[in-house]
Amino acid sequence: MGMQTIKLKSVCRGKGKGRILKSPKPISFLGDIDPSTGMVSDPDNPCHGVSVKGKVLVFPHGRGSTVGSYVLYRMKVEDTAPIALVSITSEPIVVVGAIMARIPYLEGLDRDTFLKIPQNAYAIVNANEGWMKYEEVCGNVADVDDSGMC
Amino acid sequence: MLNGEMGETLQMCMEMLVALGELYGAERLIDVKSVQISGVSYKTIGEAGLMWLSNLEGRVKVPSMLNPAGMDLQRWEEMGISHDFASKQLEIVRKFAEIGVEITCTCTPYYHHEIKMGDHLAWSESSAVCYANSVIGARTNREGGPSAIASALTGKTPLYGLHLDENRVPDVKIIVEGGLSGTDYGALGYVVGELICEMDKKIPIFTTTGNPTDDELKLLGASLAATGSVALYHVEGITPEAKQVSGLDEIVIESSEIKEMYGVDKEPDLVAFGCPHCSENELKEIERMLKGRKVKRETWIFASRKVIEDNKKVVESIEKSGVKVFADTCMVVSPLCENFSCILVNSGKAYRYVRTLCGLESILLPTQECIEWACRPSS
Known part of the structure; x- marks a missing residue:
């Protein structure tokens, strides 16, 4: 069905492409993700055990401690960070973290689009121009529970 | 600066301030008189923070101070701090010194740099923010460590929140019954912070027959910030911006409730x-x-x-x-x-x-x- 294009607001400039990892739960980069591997460590998150490394991380919004900003930077340095971030709303912790780490970040997804975006889809993020394209592709890249939103 | 013509660090700082400004609906950036930076202890920011600080370039544009570190920078051995921790902590402090930050690691920066009513600041530590806003009548939001560093290197902060008159008005009234002194004010802040947090209120105005000193106001604000995320409070007849506002929800606190906070159930070491x-x-x-x-x-x-x-x-x-x-x-x-x-x-x-x-x-x-x-x- 070709690529879907969504116009979004750029929080941190840059470009990236990769598979989508969609977290139905808000994410705290301090505590919900293991920075040394990139694995989602929050046991209540359906993406538990899946790595965010190199993924386009689609999530509702950030939460938790402000130290999360530094953690996002550390993940970039240790090469375990997402390639790009896309969220429904933004809050200061991830905004600051993305800018510190220079990770392309788009925000302003509406909830319906968030629900519609398929897990594992292939995405291109252009946060210089403020858009994301995605298309569903065959093959299981990440082993994520298909129930619920994730 | 935003286009990077002045170096990568300054570009990042401006991007951060602009992004935060947009997030909070700021119209523009304003100049700040001083900056106080949190995220200094190695215990708090860890390896990730040290890595980021190590790549910063440039020089602070306004007087900038630090929050407390994880140890006395000279007498750390006496405190029982390990050599590993100490060397990381000293590295963090050295990095701050390199960009021109004063190594005054304190949550009471107002004893170091005089601040005045109406001054715009970019301070981080919650009790210092509360003191500057409430007791002095200066204006600062509660900055995160990185955004404070961005303000230090650029001399700017986005104009929103507590920098604006309309956001400094009390939204709940606290009537204190009975006399208080010293630690009682810290206990009062603890109780009131928890209460107004539940009510989703942000700026209390106190009515009290007492005449709290600046030290007592410091204890009050520190507790309010810790339990209620309060960054500004008023005390009628005492703090500079306290004004009568009608129609506020009222809470009465008896001094007996305050004293209930005191009790020893275990021997302290x-x-x-x-x-x-x-x-x-x-x-x-x-x-x-x-x-x-x-x-x-x-x-x-x-x-x-x-x-x-x-x-x-x-x-x-x-x-x-x-x-x-x-x-x-x-x-x-x-x-x-x-x-x-x-x-x-x-x-x-x-x-x-x-x-x-x-x-x-x-x-x-x-x-x-x-x-x-x-x-x-x-x-």
């Missing part, structure tokens, strides 16, 4: 003062209460290096009693909690954070009773 860091008057009060007696259990006081150096005689006299007076750090941000199990404090803020951030037990008592515990032999 450390008595600690200086959250927020002690003022000259607080040091003198402790000296008076000690009356030259020797303490019988570990007793520590935290203050800024400047206040300690300006009050050498008082500090010497206190230390003769066996009390240790440390600079640059405090009981909450240093890893010293690993060596103790129950800390007796005279601060509502420390009472909270020793439990939640250090995972230790804490006891809250008025200063005089803390001193008596310090002088009582361990059983």
